[in-house]
Amino acid sequence: MNHLKIKVCGMREPANIQALALLPIDYMGFIFYEKSARYTPNLPNISIPASIKKTGVFVNAEQAMIHKKIAQGLQAVQLHGQESPMYCEQVKTQRTEIIKAFGIDTSTSWESLAPYMGIVDYFLFDTSSPQHGGTGRSFNWELLKAYPYDVPYFLSGGLDLVNIPNALAIKDERLIGLDINSKFEVEPGIKDIDKLQKALKIIRHE
Numbered sequence: 039m040n041h042l043k044i045k046v047c048g049m050r051e052p053a054n055i056q057a058l059a060l061l062p063i064d065y066m067g068f069i070f071y072e073k074s075a076r077y078t079p080n081l082p083n084i085s086i087p088a089s090i091k092k093t094g095v096f097v098n099a100e101q102a103m104i105h106k107k108i109a110q111g112l113q114a115v116q117l118h119g120q121e122s123p124m125y126c127e128q129v130k131t132q133r134t135e136i137i138k139a140f141g142i143d144t145s146t147s148w149e150s151l152a153p154y155m156g157i158v159d160y161f162l163f164d165t166s167s168p169q170h171g172g173t174g175r176s177f178n179w180e181l182l183k184a185y186p187y188d189v190p191y192f193l194s195g196g197l198d199l200v201n202i203p204n205a206l207a208i209k210d211e212r213l214i215g216l217d218i219n220s221k222f223e224v225e226p227g228i229k230d231i232d233k234l235q236k237a238l239k240i241i242r243h244e
């Protein structure tokens with residue numbers, strides 16, 4: 039399998055961000071969705087290595103708000119609501135990756151993702167839920183076998199030290215990364231750095 043990208047989401051506390059920035063991750067996520075327990079109103083003013091893409095997570099947000107956050111230094115935008123393909127196109131800038139999230143369950147119609155192709159950089163497949171994400175629950179990954187497109191995707195939803203090895207066993211070149219969140223927290227928004235290091239060792243086969 040190619041080098042799997044690792045995204046750690048839901049950061050907001052300066053010391054915790056600084057500690058995470060020392061780890062070999064690819065994306066660091068900041069949740070700009072007020073109803074989330076991990077909500078942060080602003081991108082923390084902390085130096086993060088250029089190798090880590092600062093990612094804003096939004097749910098059906100005003101586009102002006104997203105553009106404001108991009109201007110503050112985001113390299114990626116993760117859209118977790120019912121954002122349309124046109125919305126994704128309008129939010130995209132030359133320097134910003136677009137990750138469109140979908141909650142997956144047995145009712146998922148893969149055909150509904152087709153209009154996003156050529157617009158978004160990645161899909162992200164998460165557990166379907168009314169709160170749009172951060173549930174700590176995984177979905178039935180067997181459903182991914184029916185995913186018919188070439189667009190690479192991140193896997194998320196309740197990833198933890200027990201199920202990450204199972205995620206690594208998914209034989210699919212389109213699986214480009216893992217998104218780690220609530221199962222690695224000491225409290226919402228504060229990550230357990232030691233536990234994340236253990237996950238990184240598993241993922242990077244160290």
Ligand SMILES: O=C(O)c1ccccc1N[C@@H]1O[C@H](COP(=O)(O)O)[C@@H](O)[C@H]1O
Nearest residue numbers: 047074171172173174194195196219220
């Ligand atoms: O984490 C949240 O609170 C959240 C709220 C609304 C939308 C997305 C959110 N986080 C994203 O949810 C997934 C799965 O997280 P978990 O591992 O199940 O806790 C992940 O992509 C986060 O970026």
